[in-house]
Every structure is written in C-alpha cells, then in structure tokens.
Amino acid sequence: MNQDFDILIVGGGAAGFFSAINIVERNPKLKVAILERGKEVLSKVRISGGGRCNVTHACFEPNELVKFYPRGEKELRGPFHQFSSGDTIEWFEKHGVELKIEDDGRMFPVSNSSQTIIDCFLNASKKLGISILTGQSVQSIFNTEGSDGNYWKIETQTETYLAEKLILATGSNPKIWDLLHTFGHAIVTPVPSLFTFNIKDYRIKELPGIATQATVKVKDTKLESTGPLLITHWGMSGPAILKLSAWGARILHDKNYQFTIEVNWLNDIESEEAEMLLKELKQEHAKKTVAKKSPFEVQNRLWESLVLASGISNETKWADLSKIQLQNLANQLTKGLFQVNGKSTFKEEFVTAGGIDLKEINFKTMESKLHPNLYFAGEIVNIDAITGGFNFQNAWTSGFIVADAITN
Numbered sequence: 001m002n003q004d005f006d007i008l009i010v011g012g013g014a015a016g017f018f019s020a021i022n023i024v025e026r027n028p029k030l031k032v033a034i035l036e037r038g039k040e041v042l043s044k045v046r047i048s049g050g051g052r053c054n055v056t057h058a059c060f061e062p063n064e065l066v067k068f069y070p071r072g073e074k075e076l077r078g079p080f081h082q083f084s085s086g087d088t089i090e091w092f093e094k095h096g097v098e099l100k101i102e103d104d105g106r107m108f109p110v111s112n113s114s115q116t117i118i119d120c121f122l123n124a125s126k127k128l129g130i131s132i133l134t135g136q137s138v139q140s141i142f143n144t145e146g147s148d149g150n151y152w153k154i155e156t157q158t159e160t161y162l163a164e165k166l167i168l169a170t171g172s173n174p175k176i177w178d179l180l181h182t183f184g185h186a187i188v189t190p191v192p193s194l195f196t197f198n199i200k201d202y203r204i205k206e207l208p209g210i211a212t213q214a215t216v217k218v219k220d221t222k223l224e225s226t227g228p229l230l231i232t233h234w235g236m237s238g239p240a241i242l243k244l245s246a247w248g249a250r251i252l253h254d255k256n257y258q259f260t261i262e263v264n265w266l267n268d269i270e271s272e273e274a275e276m277l278l279k280e281l282k283q284e285h286a287k288k289t290v291a292k293k294s295p296f297e298v299q300n301r302l303w304e305s306l307v308l309a310s311g312i313s314n315e316t317k318w319a320d321l322s323k324i325q326l327q328n329l330a331n332q333l334t335k336g337l338f339q340v341n342g343k344s345t346f347k348e349e350f351v352t353a354g355g356i357d358l359k360e361i362n363f364k365t366m367e368s369k370l371h372p373n374l375y376f377a378g379e380i381v382n383i384d385a386i387t388g389g390f391n392f393q394n395a396w397t398s399g400f401i402v403a404d405a406i407t408n
Contacts, residue, residue: 015378
C-alpha cells in the first residue's frame with residue numbers, strides 16, 4: 001500500500017531534520033515524513049564534536065565564512081547571505097537551545113551535550129506532526145506522472161511512498177548517488193576529506209599526546225597550513241593536519257596517501273633566523289646542557305628529541321656545539337621532513353569530498369536543475385569544509401533554503 005505525503009525527506013540527519021522542521025513551521029498544513037535507513041536518527045549529530053555537537057562557528061561575515069570550504073566556496077556565498085552562523089544561533093535560541101563560543105571560534109550548546117540538539121529536533125518534530133520512519137533503506141526512486149501532475153515514488157525494502165516533492169539529505173551515501181546517476185546527475189567521485197597522517201618516525205615515536213603550534217607543508221604541492229598539531233600513536237593529527245587533509249583531499253588521494261611533509265615547529269621562524277637565534281643561545285647559555293630545556297615554545301620532550309636527531313648528545317653543552325650541529329638543529333626545528341604513509345579517518349565523523357556536481361544545482365533554492373521538485377540538503381552535494389562546525393553550518397543553511405523555496 002502506498003503512503004502519501006506532500007514532502008518526503010530521505011535522511012534522518014542534521015540537514016534532513018532542519019529542512020523538515022523549517023518547512024512545517026512555515027506551513028503546518030504540509031504532510032512531511034523523514035525516511036531514515038538506520039535504527040535511529042541523528043547519529044552523526046550525537047557523536048560530533050566528541051559528543052558535544054559543534055553546531056557552528058563564530059564567523060558572521062558570509063564572505064569570510066565561505067573561505068573555510070575547500071569545495072563550495074563560490075556556491076555558498078549567496079546561501080550564506082540568506083542564512084548564516086548568526087541566523088543559526090538565533091534559530092536555536094528561539095527553540096530553547098543556547099550556544100556558547102569557545103576560544104577557537106567553535107560553538108557548542110551551553111549544556112556541552114549533543115543530546116540537547118537531538119532533543120530540540122525530536123521535540124519540534126513531534127510537536128509539528130512530522131513522521132519519522134526508521135529502518136527505511138531506499139531501494140529505488142521514480143519520477144512518475146499521474147492524473148494530477150508529477151510525483152515522486154520511493155520504494156524501500158518494506159514500503160512504497162509517494163510525494164509531490166522529494167528532498168535528499170543522505171550525506172555520503174554511495175547507494176543514493178548511484179540512483180541519482182541513473183537520473184542523469186553527475187556525481188563527483190567521493191574521496192576522504194578529513195583524516196590524520198600515518199607517520200612512523202623515531203623523532204615522534206615516544207611523544208604521543210604532545211600538542212604544539214606548527215606550520216606544515218606538503219612537499220611538491222602548494223598545500224600549507226598553520227595551527228595546533230597533535231602527535232599521536234599513529235602519526236600526526238590536530239587542526240593543522242586536518243586542514244591540509246581537507247584542502248588537499250583530491251591531491252593526497254592522487255598520491256595514494258604517500259607523500260612527504262615539512263614541519264616548522266617554530267611556525268614563522270625560517271632556518272636562517274633560527275640559526276642566528278641558536279648562535280645567540282650558544283653565547284648566553286654556554287655552560288648549560290642543550291637538551292635539558294627548550295628555549296622556544298616547543299615542549300621540552302619534543303625539543304630533546306629534535307636535539308638528539310641533530311646529532312647532539314644528551315650531555316653536550318651549548319658552548320661545545322659545532323657549526324654543523326647548529327645548522328642541523330635549525331633545520332630540524334624549521335624544516336623537518338616526515339614521510340607520510342597512509343591515513344586514518346574518524347569513522348564516526350567521516351567527511352567526504354565529492355557528491356552531486358555543483359553545476360547541476362540551483363543554489364537559490366537547492367533544487368535540481370535537471371528534475372523539478374527534487375531538492376538537496378547537506379553533504380550529499382560536492383561541498384565540504386574543514387573541521388570546526390562548518391559542515392553543520394552547510395547543513396543548516398541548505399536545509400533552510402530548501403524549506404524557504406518549498407514554502408514560498
């Protein structure tokens with residue numbers, strides 16, 4: 001038996017719920033359903049930001065906000081003028097959720113719990129009479145002509161649904177991309193976008209847990225990033241690395257995740273300047289042991305490791321450093337080379353670069369240019385951002401624009 005709705009939303013994640021709630025708030029007469037293939041909805045919201053849900057970022061100028069999107073920068077400019085981070089904060093406050101800004105600009109619920117966001121969505125959906133149908137894995141999508149015009153027919157493994165309008169908010173779902181491909185939509189092949197670097201190197205082997213500011217470049221590319229770098233058991237992570245992985249998603253994929261990075265542990269101090277500073281330290285601290293205490297903003301354990309890697313023993317005093325040793329140390333500090341051999345992705349917070357080709361979407365409405373009454377929200381399209389609440393902001397903005405287009 002067919003189940004009829006005005007609007008069907010495939011995908012019970014952030015973008016799907018945001019679309020549904022905004023549609024019914026504007027037009028309570030519309031009959032709306034969310035189809036979710038899993039047992040529960042909003043699972044990515046639950047685990048995002050370490051279970052705190054990084055809702056958005058405190059960047060309130062649309063022209064600045066777009067710069068955090070390796071793919072989608074140009075296309076999102078218009079949408080962000082319609083619904084941006086400030087609108088997100090206001091929307092959640094209106095729905096009883098207060099957000100706070102952390103030092104790095106990331107925004108979380110004051111409760112520090114993603115459950116607050118989930119409860120907000122579930123309560124609003126219940127109040128508005130939105131049907132939430134779980135365990136509904138879409139098998140086929142048809143665009144059918146009936147006596148009263150076109151409508152969409154969705155078949156899951158157990159049910160058939162009919163709707164006048166269809167919103168796809170399925171995130172990185174290869175099956176849905178395949179179905180869309182049969183509809184003539186071009187799909188940009190997905191590749192991982194946020195990942196950490198696997199590095200086996202004696203200099204960092206004993207240093208997991210150390211975090212420091214650094215500038216990292218990928219050799220033989222223009223990729224460069226500055227920010228906190230975290231040494232882990234399997235290599236390097238932290239914002240500096242994740243930013244590189246987002247901007248370099250395609251390039252690093254093409255290199256099969258085998259490449260060399262150059263790390264400047266002193267950030268903006270180049271090797272010549274570092275060498276001069278080290279010569280001054282040699283005069284000032286002549287009688288002190290080099291390895292004992294870091295004279296820079298580099299943790300002592302990391303400093304000691306880089307000193308040893310420069311061919312300087314644990315007992316060597318500053319006065320005894322040779323010219324070659326000074327040069328070696330300057331190089332280790334400012335242009336240390338590390339071989340990357342593979343990547344690790346966060347299974348839970350998996351983000352991909354790829355999806356529906358942006359040229360086939362009308363960004364004023366998020367409607368398909370190929371099929372009327374077919375809309376897209378969230379990560380199903382070829383848009384992704386660096387870490388920090390930006391991927392969620394894309395979900396809220398696209399969901400809002402879909403709702404606006406459908407109800408106007």
